[in-house]
Amino acid sequence: MDDREDANPIVVLGGGPAGMASALSLHTAGHPVIILERYREARPAGNILNLWPPPIKALRAMGVDTTDLGAPCHTTFRSAGGHVRADIRIPESVTAEFGGGFIGMLRPDLYERMLAALPDGMLRTHQEVVSIHDGGQDVVLLGLADGSTIETPVLVGADGIDSMVRAQLWGASEKRDHRLHIIGGYTFEPVPSAEKGEAVLTHDREVQGSYTSIRRGAEEGFQWWVLEAWDPSREPPADLHAHALALAGRFGGALEELVRLTPAEHEQRWPIRDRKPLTQWSKGRVTLAGDAAHATSPYAAYGAGMSICDGYFLGQALHGVDLADRRAVEAALVRYETPRIPHTTAQVQQAYALGQAFHHAPRPLRPVRDFLLDHTPLLQKQVGERSPGEIIAQLDEMGAGITSPALR
DSSP states (O other): OOTTTTSOOEEEEOOSHHHHHHHHHHHHTTOOEEEEOSSSSOOOSOSEEEEOHHHHHHHHHTTOOOTTOSEEEEEEEEETTOOEEEEEOOOHHHHHHHTOSEEEEEHHHHHHHHHHHSOTTSEEOSOOEEEEEEOSSSOEEEEETTSOEEEESOEEEOOOTTOHHHHHHHOOOOOEEEEEEEEEEEEOSOOTTSOTTEEEEEEOSSOEEEEEEEEETTEEEEEEEEEEEOOTTSOOOSSHHHHHHHHHTTTOHHHHHHHHTOOGGGEEEEEEEEOOOOSOOOBTTEEEOTHHHHOOOGGGSOHHHHHHHHHHHHHHHHTTOOTTOHHHHHHHHHHHHHHHHHHHHHHHHHHHHHHHHHHSSOGGGHHHHHHHHHHSSHHIIIIIIHHHHHHHHHHHHHTTBTTBOOOO
């Protein structure tokens, strides 16, 4: 039995990637911690996923088994005709250490690995928090739907885009609708024309069509997605598969065949929304992580990854901190959020801008946009060169581990 079990635990609200990562990191940092999940299980809100090296490093530091978690991929942005507009070249030393530059996987597989790493009793399901009170003393008081209460020295709101913790701290805020939707799916059927070990992101004048290698155990396959402008007042497509296939048909080849071979139960649609970034996450003994702090468009390809890294840096910040010392806790939460806010804000805003540029540019400007993307290094500099630099900087910032932060 862990000798920390009898101590007053840190409470993490939400059992998604941000919540599990926060709990695992805080546990690694030496603190007792529990996760309160309102549903009967921690369940993935999606089917497809990609991770860059920083979250892989974070997962390893938390004790999550990342061996063969997904398929390592090289990433390119291309025109509909196949011209490479941006090539994301991750240094070989990084890809060798972390099993690839861009890891394609299925979201349920990540959940399975993270759940397996949780100590017994850490995850508590059917626990709905309905009230939060931080009276400026030694604990935060949580009221649960069943009438019980829990006291905690630190509350981490990892409860998603509709976070009650965020609303409690900073008030209600409107969701920002990107007026886009994405349909994604996966198949393990063989498609010889699909490029193994690649993440191919292709655009025509209006639609993004993309696919990425994935791996599940010994099985190798592909995930895919199509993304287009969509008025949120419209009803979703009546036949999701037929609609996705029509969009993939604009690109033909491997993407169209991948969609054709995907069974309906492996497909999903979701509208793209976020909330405008906050300039502060923490107040008193309460802070935020993951989508509660920075819900992000999939154009960042980094939403789950940022959430996992939030947990890593939170554990670093609270390592060695006396949780009974309110000032020490508050200072630690400031240390946690100070470097994370500019990093995540930049990712959220860039993802929003890319979505608008590719799908909501005025029609007469689209040929000009595409000419610039095909005949200038604009996208290569903005994405192809910037992304590897940010990845390397993030790895350096992470230091040697949760209990061994980098000097800043």
